[in-house]
Amino acid sequence: MSDQDALQGVVSSFTMQRTPLYDRHEALDARIVDFAGWAMPIQYPSGINHEHLAVRQDVGIFDVSHMGQLRVRGPDAVAFLRWSTLNDAGRLRLGRGQYSMLPNDQGGLVDDLYLYRDGDDDFLVVANAGNVEVVDRHLRSLAEGFDVELDDESEQWGLVAVQGPGAALLLERLAGTDLAAVRKNQTVDVAIGGCAVRLARTGYTGEDGFEAFVAPADAGAVWDLITEAGAIPCGLGARDTLRLEAGFPLYGHELGPDTNPLATPFAWVVKDKPFYGREAMWGVDPGQRLVGLRLAGRGIARQGYEVVDERGAPLGEVTSGTLSPLTREAIAMAWVRTSHAEPGSELAVLIRGQAVAATVAVPPFYGS
Protein backbone atom coordinates (compact mmCIF):
# COMPACT_ATOMS: atom_id res chain seq x y z
CA MET A 1 0.00 0.00 0.00
CA SER A 2 1.20 3.49 -0.63
CA ASP A 3 1.51 5.64 2.47
CA GLN A 4 -0.70 8.25 0.91
CA ASP A 5 -3.57 5.79 0.64
CA ALA A 6 -3.07 4.74 4.24
CA LEU A 7 -3.21 8.36 5.29
CA GLN A 8 -6.70 8.74 3.90
CA GLY A 9 -9.14 8.67 6.74
CA VAL A 10 -6.60 9.26 9.47
CA VAL A 11 -7.13 12.96 9.36
CA SER A 12 -6.79 15.15 12.40
CA SER A 13 -10.22 16.28 13.45
CA PHE A 14 -9.04 19.39 15.29
CA THR A 15 -9.63 22.01 12.61
CA MET A 16 -12.81 20.55 11.18
CA GLN A 17 -16.35 21.62 11.97
CA ARG A 18 -18.40 19.18 14.00
CA THR A 19 -22.08 18.38 13.71
CA PRO A 20 -24.23 18.13 16.86
CA LEU A 21 -23.86 14.34 16.52
CA TYR A 22 -20.06 14.21 16.49
CA ASP A 23 -19.87 12.67 19.98
CA ARG A 24 -22.29 9.91 18.86
CA HIS A 25 -19.99 9.03 15.96
CA GLU A 26 -16.97 8.96 18.26
CA ALA A 27 -18.77 6.79 20.81
CA LEU A 28 -19.69 4.37 18.00
CA ASP A 29 -16.00 4.22 16.98
CA ALA A 30 -16.74 5.60 13.51
CA ARG A 31 -13.90 6.33 11.12
CA ILE A 32 -13.96 10.12 10.89
CA VAL A 33 -12.83 11.93 7.72
CA ASP A 34 -12.68 15.50 6.52
CA PHE A 35 -15.65 16.01 4.21
CA ALA A 36 -15.89 19.57 2.90
CA GLY A 37 -14.35 20.86 6.12
CA TRP A 38 -16.60 18.75 8.37
CA ALA A 39 -15.50 15.88 10.60
CA MET A 40 -17.91 13.22 9.32
CA PRO A 41 -18.21 9.46 9.78
CA ILE A 42 -17.28 7.65 6.56
CA GLN A 43 -18.22 4.33 8.13
CA TYR A 44 -18.85 2.61 11.44
CA PRO A 45 -17.01 -0.57 12.47
CA SER A 46 -19.47 -2.94 10.77
CA GLY A 47 -18.48 -1.51 7.38
CA ILE A 48 -19.95 0.09 4.28
CA ASN A 49 -21.45 -3.08 2.84
CA HIS A 50 -23.30 -3.89 6.05
CA GLU A 51 -24.61 -0.34 6.32
CA HIS A 52 -25.63 -0.30 2.66
CA LEU A 53 -27.61 -3.53 2.99
CA ALA A 54 -29.28 -2.33 6.20
CA VAL A 55 -30.79 0.54 4.20
CA ARG A 56 -31.87 -1.65 1.27
CA GLN A 57 -33.41 -4.30 3.53
CA ASP A 58 -34.43 -2.60 6.77
CA VAL A 59 -33.55 0.87 8.03
CA GLY A 60 -30.46 3.02 8.48
CA ILE A 61 -29.78 6.49 9.87
CA PHE A 62 -27.33 9.07 8.50
CA ASP A 63 -26.08 12.29 10.05
CA VAL A 64 -26.42 14.90 7.31
CA SER A 65 -26.26 17.92 9.60
CA HIS A 66 -23.31 19.19 7.57
CA MET A 67 -25.67 20.18 4.77
CA GLY A 68 -26.48 23.89 4.59
CA GLN A 69 -29.84 25.60 4.99
CA LEU A 70 -30.63 28.99 3.52
CA ARG A 71 -33.90 30.79 4.20
CA VAL A 72 -35.38 32.74 1.28
CA ARG A 73 -38.28 34.91 2.36
CA GLY A 74 -40.19 37.91 1.06
CA PRO A 75 -42.92 39.03 -1.34
CA ASP A 76 -40.71 38.16 -4.37
CA ALA A 77 -39.49 34.80 -3.04
CA VAL A 78 -41.28 32.80 -5.75
CA ALA A 79 -40.22 35.11 -8.57
CA PHE A 80 -36.63 35.12 -7.27
CA LEU A 81 -36.38 31.33 -7.01
CA ARG A 82 -38.06 30.85 -10.41
CA TRP A 83 -35.31 33.05 -11.84
CA SER A 84 -32.33 31.72 -9.89
CA THR A 85 -33.11 27.96 -9.89
CA LEU A 86 -33.92 25.52 -12.69
CA ASN A 87 -37.03 23.81 -11.34
CA ASP A 88 -40.22 25.82 -10.96
CA ALA A 89 -40.55 27.01 -7.34
CA GLY A 90 -43.94 28.46 -8.31
CA ARG A 91 -45.28 24.93 -8.70
CA LEU A 92 -44.09 23.90 -5.24
CA ARG A 93 -47.01 23.58 -2.84
CA LEU A 94 -46.96 24.48 0.84
CA GLY A 95 -45.39 21.76 2.97
CA ARG A 96 -43.69 20.09 0.01
CA GLY A 97 -40.11 19.67 -1.15
CA GLN A 98 -38.66 19.95 -4.65
CA TYR A 99 -35.32 18.86 -6.15
CA SER A 100 -33.73 21.73 -8.03
CA MET A 101 -30.44 23.10 -9.33
CA LEU A 102 -28.67 26.42 -9.29
CA PRO A 103 -27.35 27.42 -12.74
CA ASN A 104 -24.30 29.57 -13.41
CA ASP A 105 -24.08 31.70 -16.55
CA GLN A 106 -21.74 29.25 -18.31
CA GLY A 107 -24.31 26.54 -18.98
CA GLY A 108 -23.32 24.63 -15.83
CA LEU A 109 -24.25 24.45 -12.17
CA VAL A 110 -23.30 26.14 -8.90
CA ASP A 111 -24.95 23.33 -6.90
CA ASP A 112 -27.95 21.04 -6.74
CA LEU A 113 -30.53 21.82 -4.08
CA TYR A 114 -33.65 20.82 -2.25
CA LEU A 115 -36.31 23.49 -1.81
CA TYR A 116 -39.01 23.30 0.86
CA ARG A 117 -41.95 25.67 0.88
CA ASP A 118 -42.81 26.71 4.43
CA GLY A 119 -45.15 29.56 3.49
CA ASP A 120 -46.44 31.44 0.48
CA ASP A 121 -43.33 33.64 0.56
CA ASP A 122 -41.07 31.44 2.65
CA PHE A 123 -38.67 28.76 1.37
CA LEU A 124 -35.90 26.72 2.94
CA VAL A 125 -33.10 25.89 0.49
CA VAL A 126 -30.89 22.91 1.38
CA ALA A 127 -27.45 22.98 -0.27
CA ASN A 128 -24.42 20.67 -0.26
CA ALA A 129 -22.09 21.14 2.72
CA GLY A 130 -19.10 22.33 0.73
CA ASN A 131 -21.15 24.77 -1.33
CA VAL A 132 -23.17 26.66 1.27
CA GLU A 133 -21.08 29.81 1.16
CA VAL A 134 -20.85 29.79 -2.62
CA VAL A 135 -24.61 29.24 -2.94
CA ASP A 136 -25.28 32.01 -0.42
CA ARG A 137 -23.03 34.44 -2.31
CA HIS A 138 -24.47 33.45 -5.66
CA LEU A 139 -28.07 33.89 -4.54
CA ARG A 140 -27.28 37.25 -2.95
CA SER A 141 -25.64 38.43 -6.17
CA LEU A 142 -28.87 37.62 -8.04
CA ALA A 143 -31.23 39.05 -5.42
CA GLU A 144 -30.88 42.67 -6.45
CA GLY A 145 -34.22 44.02 -7.62
CA PHE A 146 -36.16 41.26 -5.86
CA ASP A 147 -37.91 41.95 -2.57
CA VAL A 148 -36.40 38.98 -0.74
CA GLU A 149 -34.38 38.38 2.39
CA LEU A 150 -31.74 35.65 2.62
CA ASP A 151 -30.56 34.10 5.87
CA ASP A 152 -28.04 31.34 6.42
CA GLU A 153 -29.81 29.02 8.89
CA SER A 154 -27.22 26.24 8.66
CA GLU A 155 -26.32 26.49 12.34
CA GLN A 156 -29.97 26.34 13.37
CA TRP A 157 -30.57 22.85 11.99
CA GLY A 158 -29.49 19.35 12.80
CA LEU A 159 -30.47 16.92 10.06
CA VAL A 160 -30.65 13.13 10.03
CA ALA A 161 -31.86 10.89 7.21
CA VAL A 162 -33.79 7.76 8.21
CA GLN A 163 -33.87 5.55 5.15
CA GLY A 164 -35.06 2.09 4.18
CA PRO A 165 -38.23 0.03 3.85
CA GLY A 166 -38.60 0.01 7.65
CA ALA A 167 -38.17 3.78 8.08
CA ALA A 168 -41.86 4.77 8.09
CA LEU A 169 -42.89 2.14 10.62
CA LEU A 170 -40.00 2.99 12.94
CA LEU A 171 -40.80 6.71 12.88
CA GLU A 172 -44.55 6.09 13.26
CA ARG A 173 -43.86 4.22 16.49
CA LEU A 174 -41.56 6.93 17.85
CA ALA A 175 -43.76 9.85 16.82
CA GLY A 176 -47.07 8.15 17.59
CA THR A 177 -48.37 9.39 14.24
CA ASP A 178 -49.65 7.66 11.12
CA LEU A 179 -47.27 8.57 8.29
CA ALA A 180 -49.09 6.63 5.56
CA ALA A 181 -50.77 9.79 4.28
CA VAL A 182 -47.45 11.67 4.04
CA ARG A 183 -46.53 11.53 0.38
CA LYS A 184 -43.11 11.61 -1.23
CA ASN A 185 -41.59 15.11 -0.89
CA GLN A 186 -44.20 16.10 1.70
CA THR A 187 -43.31 17.43 5.15
CA VAL A 188 -45.03 16.89 8.49
CA ASP A 189 -44.30 18.25 11.97
CA VAL A 190 -44.12 15.62 14.72
CA ALA A 191 -42.61 15.18 18.16
CA ILE A 192 -40.07 12.48 18.98
CA GLY A 193 -39.20 12.10 22.66
CA GLY A 194 -40.61 15.56 23.31
CA CYS A 195 -38.42 17.14 20.60
CA ALA A 196 -40.00 19.03 17.71
CA VAL A 197 -39.07 17.27 14.45
CA ARG A 198 -39.96 18.22 10.91
CA LEU A 199 -40.07 15.09 8.80
CA ALA A 200 -39.74 15.32 5.02
CA ARG A 201 -40.40 12.19 2.99
CA THR A 202 -37.23 12.58 0.96
CA GLY A 203 -33.83 10.96 0.73
CA TYR A 204 -30.80 10.12 -1.31
CA THR A 205 -30.74 6.32 -1.21
CA GLY A 206 -33.47 5.16 -3.61
CA GLU A 207 -35.44 3.75 -0.68
CA ASP A 208 -38.49 5.12 1.07
CA GLY A 209 -37.48 7.26 4.01
CA PHE A 210 -37.50 10.59 5.76
CA GLU A 211 -35.15 13.43 6.49
CA ALA A 212 -35.66 14.80 9.99
CA PHE A 213 -34.93 18.47 10.68
CA VAL A 214 -34.32 19.11 14.38
CA ALA A 215 -32.86 21.80 16.60
CA PRO A 216 -29.11 21.09 17.09
CA ALA A 217 -29.66 20.72 20.85
CA ASP A 218 -32.23 17.94 20.20
CA ALA A 219 -30.23 16.09 17.54
CA GLY A 220 -28.51 13.74 19.99
CA ALA A 221 -31.72 12.73 21.76
CA VAL A 222 -33.52 12.11 18.46
CA TRP A 223 -30.55 10.12 17.09
CA ASP A 224 -30.50 7.98 20.26
CA LEU A 225 -34.21 7.19 20.06
CA ILE A 226 -34.04 6.27 16.38
CA THR A 227 -30.96 4.07 16.77
CA GLU A 228 -32.38 2.41 19.92
CA ALA A 229 -35.48 1.62 17.84
CA GLY A 230 -33.25 -0.34 15.46
CA ALA A 231 -31.94 2.01 12.75
CA ILE A 232 -28.33 1.13 11.84
CA PRO A 233 -25.92 4.11 11.86
CA CYS A 234 -24.60 4.62 8.32
CA GLY A 235 -21.71 6.80 7.17
CA LEU A 236 -20.92 8.80 4.08
CA GLY A 237 -19.40 5.73 2.40
CA ALA A 238 -22.73 3.90 2.34
CA ARG A 239 -24.49 7.13 1.45
CA ASP A 240 -22.32 7.26 -1.66
CA THR A 241 -22.77 3.61 -2.71
CA LEU A 242 -26.53 3.87 -2.13
CA ARG A 243 -26.98 7.02 -4.18
CA LEU A 244 -24.82 5.62 -6.97
CA GLU A 245 -26.72 2.32 -7.08
CA ALA A 246 -29.92 4.40 -7.27
CA GLY A 247 -28.45 6.57 -10.04
CA PHE A 248 -28.55 9.88 -8.16
CA PRO A 249 -25.98 12.56 -8.98
CA LEU A 250 -23.39 14.01 -6.59
CA TYR A 251 -22.19 17.56 -7.12
CA GLY A 252 -18.46 17.43 -7.86
CA HIS A 253 -18.89 14.13 -9.68
CA GLU A 254 -21.87 13.98 -12.04
CA LEU A 255 -22.69 17.68 -11.72
CA GLY A 256 -20.39 20.67 -11.73
CA PRO A 257 -19.72 24.16 -13.07
CA ASP A 258 -19.22 22.78 -16.60
CA THR A 259 -22.00 20.20 -16.77
CA ASN A 260 -25.16 20.99 -18.69
CA PRO A 261 -27.99 19.29 -16.80
CA LEU A 262 -29.98 18.99 -20.03
CA ALA A 263 -27.47 16.31 -21.14
CA THR A 264 -28.09 14.26 -17.99
CA PRO A 265 -30.91 11.97 -16.81
CA PHE A 266 -31.89 14.89 -14.56
CA ALA A 267 -32.93 17.14 -17.45
CA TRP A 268 -36.50 16.93 -16.08
CA VAL A 269 -35.45 19.39 -13.37
CA VAL A 270 -34.94 22.14 -15.96
CA LYS A 271 -38.27 23.80 -16.68
CA ASP A 272 -38.93 25.86 -19.82
CA LYS A 273 -39.15 29.33 -18.30
CA PRO A 274 -36.85 32.33 -18.07
CA PHE A 275 -33.91 31.63 -15.71
CA TYR A 276 -30.45 32.99 -15.00
CA GLY A 277 -27.90 31.65 -17.48
CA ARG A 278 -30.51 30.19 -19.82
CA GLU A 279 -28.79 31.29 -23.06
CA ALA A 280 -25.65 29.31 -22.21
CA MET A 281 -27.64 26.16 -21.33
CA TRP A 282 -30.88 25.92 -23.27
CA GLY A 283 -30.44 24.28 -26.67
CA VAL A 284 -26.67 23.98 -26.20
CA ASP A 285 -25.58 20.39 -26.88
CA PRO A 286 -22.27 19.39 -25.26
CA GLY A 287 -22.03 16.35 -27.58
CA GLN A 288 -21.90 14.02 -24.58
CA ARG A 289 -24.49 12.46 -22.31
CA LEU A 290 -24.31 11.38 -18.68
CA VAL A 291 -25.09 7.64 -18.57
CA GLY A 292 -24.99 4.64 -16.28
CA LEU A 293 -22.48 1.85 -16.96
CA ARG A 294 -22.38 -1.81 -15.99
CA LEU A 295 -18.87 -3.29 -16.17
CA ALA A 296 -18.17 -6.84 -17.24
CA GLY A 297 -15.25 -7.20 -14.79
CA ARG A 298 -15.04 -6.44 -11.08
CA GLY A 299 -12.46 -3.66 -11.16
CA ILE A 300 -13.88 -0.35 -10.03
CA ALA A 301 -14.23 2.46 -12.56
CA ARG A 302 -13.28 5.53 -10.56
CA GLN A 303 -13.79 9.23 -11.21
CA GLY A 304 -11.57 10.45 -14.05
CA TYR A 305 -11.00 7.05 -15.66
CA GLU A 306 -11.25 7.21 -19.45
CA VAL A 307 -14.13 5.67 -21.42
CA VAL A 308 -13.20 4.38 -24.91
CA ASP A 309 -14.85 2.64 -27.86
CA GLU A 310 -13.95 -0.82 -29.18
CA ARG A 311 -10.98 0.63 -31.08
CA GLY A 312 -9.69 2.53 -28.07
CA ALA A 313 -10.87 5.96 -29.26
CA PRO A 314 -11.85 8.26 -26.37
CA LEU A 315 -15.56 8.69 -25.66
CA GLY A 316 -15.54 10.42 -22.28
CA GLU A 317 -14.82 10.01 -18.60
CA VAL A 318 -16.14 8.23 -15.52
CA THR A 319 -17.74 10.48 -12.87
CA SER A 320 -18.34 7.89 -10.10
CA GLY A 321 -17.97 4.14 -9.75
CA THR A 322 -18.24 1.41 -7.20
CA LEU A 323 -18.98 -2.25 -6.70
CA SER A 324 -22.69 -2.52 -5.98
CA PRO A 325 -22.90 -3.99 -2.47
CA LEU A 326 -26.29 -5.44 -3.40
CA THR A 327 -25.65 -7.04 -6.81
CA ARG A 328 -21.83 -7.39 -6.50
CA GLU A 329 -21.64 -5.85 -9.96
CA ALA A 330 -19.25 -3.04 -10.88
CA ILE A 331 -21.31 0.04 -11.75
CA ALA A 332 -20.47 3.58 -12.74
CA MET A 333 -21.73 6.82 -14.15
CA ALA A 334 -19.87 8.52 -16.97
CA TRP A 335 -19.96 11.19 -19.63
CA VAL A 336 -19.81 9.55 -23.08
CA ARG A 337 -20.18 10.80 -26.63
CA THR A 338 -23.82 10.94 -27.70
CA SER A 339 -23.11 8.28 -30.36
CA HIS A 340 -22.49 5.74 -27.55
CA ALA A 341 -25.08 6.95 -25.03
CA GLU A 342 -28.02 4.71 -25.98
CA PRO A 343 -28.84 2.01 -23.40
CA GLY A 344 -27.14 -1.21 -24.46
CA SER A 345 -24.22 0.54 -26.20
CA GLU A 346 -20.97 -1.40 -25.80
CA LEU A 347 -17.84 0.45 -24.74
CA ALA A 348 -14.93 0.07 -22.32
CA VAL A 349 -13.41 1.77 -19.30
CA LEU A 350 -9.62 2.00 -18.95
CA ILE A 351 -8.81 0.70 -15.49
CA ARG A 352 -5.07 1.06 -14.82
CA GLY A 353 -4.47 0.86 -18.57
CA GLN A 354 -6.64 -2.20 -19.18
CA ALA A 355 -9.83 -1.90 -21.24
CA VAL A 356 -12.69 -3.42 -19.20
CA ALA A 357 -15.88 -3.99 -21.21
CA ALA A 358 -18.95 -2.02 -20.14
CA THR A 359 -22.53 -1.55 -21.28
CA VAL A 360 -24.62 1.61 -21.06
CA ALA A 361 -27.49 1.03 -18.63
CA VAL A 362 -30.32 3.07 -17.16
CA PRO A 363 -30.12 3.33 -13.35
CA PRO A 364 -31.23 2.27 -10.80
CA PHE A 365 -28.69 -0.55 -10.93
CA TYR A 366 -30.76 -2.86 -8.73
CA GLY A 367 -34.31 -4.16 -8.51
CA SER A 368 -36.49 -5.38 -11.33
Added chain:
Amino acid sequence: MHTPDTLRYARSHEWVSAPEDGIVTVGISDFAQDQLGDVVFVELPDVGRKVAAGDALAVVESVKTASDIYAPLAGEVVEVNASLEEAPEAINEAPYEGGWLFKLRVDDTAAWDELLDATAYEAVAETD
Protein backbone atom coordinates in the same frame (compact mmCIF):
# COMPACT_ATOMS: atom_id res chain seq x y z
CA MET B 1 -4.40 -3.35 15.71
CA HIS B 2 -3.22 -6.95 15.55
CA THR B 3 0.45 -7.33 14.59
CA PRO B 4 1.87 -10.87 14.94
CA ASP B 5 5.50 -10.75 16.07
CA THR B 6 6.48 -13.79 13.98
CA LEU B 7 6.17 -11.66 10.84
CA ARG B 8 8.15 -8.77 9.36
CA TYR B 9 6.56 -5.66 7.85
CA ALA B 10 7.18 -3.06 5.16
CA ARG B 11 6.53 0.65 5.69
CA SER B 12 3.97 0.39 2.91
CA HIS B 13 1.94 -1.95 5.19
CA GLU B 14 2.66 -5.39 3.71
CA TRP B 15 3.48 -8.28 6.04
CA VAL B 16 6.06 -10.93 5.12
CA SER B 17 6.36 -14.39 6.66
CA ALA B 18 9.75 -15.84 7.62
CA PRO B 19 11.43 -17.52 4.60
CA GLU B 20 10.87 -21.25 4.32
CA ASP B 21 12.99 -22.92 1.65
CA GLY B 22 13.53 -19.39 0.30
CA ILE B 23 9.82 -18.67 -0.04
CA VAL B 24 7.88 -15.93 1.80
CA THR B 25 4.15 -15.22 1.95
CA VAL B 26 2.96 -11.61 1.61
CA GLY B 27 -0.26 -9.91 2.60
CA ILE B 28 -1.44 -6.59 4.02
CA SER B 29 -1.47 -5.81 7.74
CA ASP B 30 -4.51 -5.66 9.98
CA PHE B 31 -3.92 -1.91 10.26
CA ALA B 32 -3.95 -1.60 6.46
CA GLN B 33 -7.12 -3.61 5.93
CA ASP B 34 -8.85 -1.57 8.63
CA GLN B 35 -7.83 1.67 6.95
CA LEU B 36 -9.00 0.47 3.55
CA GLY B 37 -12.40 -0.71 4.70
CA ASP B 38 -14.42 -3.34 2.83
CA VAL B 39 -12.17 -4.87 0.15
CA VAL B 40 -14.14 -5.60 -3.02
CA PHE B 41 -11.56 -6.51 -5.65
CA VAL B 42 -8.00 -7.79 -5.85
CA GLU B 43 -5.73 -7.74 -8.87
CA LEU B 44 -2.97 -10.34 -8.47
CA PRO B 45 0.33 -10.67 -10.32
CA ASP B 46 1.18 -13.42 -12.81
CA VAL B 47 3.04 -16.40 -11.41
CA GLY B 48 6.61 -16.35 -12.68
CA ARG B 49 6.93 -12.57 -12.64
CA LYS B 50 10.30 -11.35 -11.39
CA VAL B 51 10.19 -8.30 -9.16
CA ALA B 52 12.54 -5.88 -7.46
CA ALA B 53 11.84 -4.70 -3.92
CA GLY B 54 9.39 -1.81 -4.13
CA ASP B 55 7.77 -2.85 -7.44
CA ALA B 56 4.00 -2.42 -7.52
CA LEU B 57 2.63 -5.86 -8.29
CA ALA B 58 -0.90 -6.13 -6.98
CA VAL B 59 -3.89 -3.86 -6.39
CA VAL B 60 -6.35 -4.06 -3.52
CA GLU B 61 -9.54 -2.10 -4.09
CA SER B 62 -11.90 -1.17 -1.34
CA VAL B 63 -15.17 0.68 -1.73
CA LYS B 64 -13.17 3.80 -0.93
CA THR B 65 -9.95 3.55 -2.85
CA ALA B 66 -7.52 1.48 -4.92
CA SER B 67 -4.15 0.76 -3.31
CA ASP B 68 -1.02 -0.56 -4.93
CA ILE B 69 0.70 -3.42 -3.15
CA TYR B 70 4.48 -3.44 -3.40
CA ALA B 71 6.96 -6.30 -3.38
CA PRO B 72 8.63 -6.03 0.04
CA LEU B 73 11.60 -8.08 -1.17
CA ALA B 74 13.14 -8.90 -4.55
CA GLY B 75 12.31 -12.29 -6.04
CA GLU B 76 9.90 -14.25 -8.22
CA VAL B 77 6.17 -14.73 -7.78
CA VAL B 78 5.63 -18.48 -7.25
CA GLU B 79 1.99 -18.58 -6.14
CA VAL B 80 -1.00 -16.24 -5.80
CA ASN B 81 -4.09 -16.52 -3.61
CA ALA B 82 -6.63 -17.07 -6.41
CA SER B 83 -9.45 -17.55 -3.89
CA LEU B 84 -9.38 -13.78 -3.34
CA GLU B 85 -10.87 -13.27 -6.79
CA GLU B 86 -14.12 -14.76 -5.54
CA ALA B 87 -13.80 -13.80 -1.87
CA PRO B 88 -11.74 -10.59 -1.51
CA GLU B 89 -13.37 -9.98 1.89
CA ALA B 90 -10.94 -12.57 3.30
CA ILE B 91 -8.43 -9.69 3.42
CA ASN B 92 -10.65 -7.92 5.97
CA GLU B 93 -11.65 -11.04 7.83
CA ALA B 94 -8.27 -12.75 8.13
CA PRO B 95 -5.46 -10.52 6.82
CA TYR B 96 -2.72 -12.83 8.12
CA GLU B 97 -4.32 -16.13 7.09
CA GLY B 98 -6.93 -16.55 4.35
CA GLY B 99 -6.25 -13.02 3.12
CA TRP B 100 -2.63 -13.61 2.02
CA LEU B 101 -1.89 -12.22 -1.47
CA PHE B 102 1.12 -13.95 -3.04
CA LYS B 103 4.27 -15.96 -2.36
CA LEU B 104 7.72 -14.91 -3.48
CA ARG B 105 10.89 -16.97 -3.90
CA VAL B 106 13.22 -14.31 -2.58
CA ASP B 107 16.66 -13.59 -4.01
CA ASP B 108 18.20 -12.91 -0.61
CA THR B 109 16.60 -14.41 2.49
CA ALA B 110 18.82 -12.27 4.75
CA ALA B 111 16.95 -9.17 3.49
CA TRP B 112 13.89 -10.38 5.47
CA ASP B 113 15.68 -9.56 8.73
CA GLU B 114 16.05 -5.96 7.61
CA LEU B 115 12.29 -5.40 7.35
CA LEU B 116 10.42 -3.87 10.30
CA ASP B 117 9.60 -6.09 13.25
CA ALA B 118 6.14 -5.90 14.83
CA THR B 119 7.09 -3.22 17.37
CA ALA B 120 8.78 -0.99 14.79
CA TYR B 121 5.89 -1.43 12.37
CA GLU B 122 3.28 -0.51 14.97
CA ALA B 123 5.23 2.67 15.66
CA VAL B 124 5.17 3.49 11.94
CA ALA B 125 1.47 2.73 11.64
CA GLU B 126 0.62 4.90 14.62
CA THR B 127 2.24 7.94 13.08
CA ASP B 128 0.54 7.39 9.71
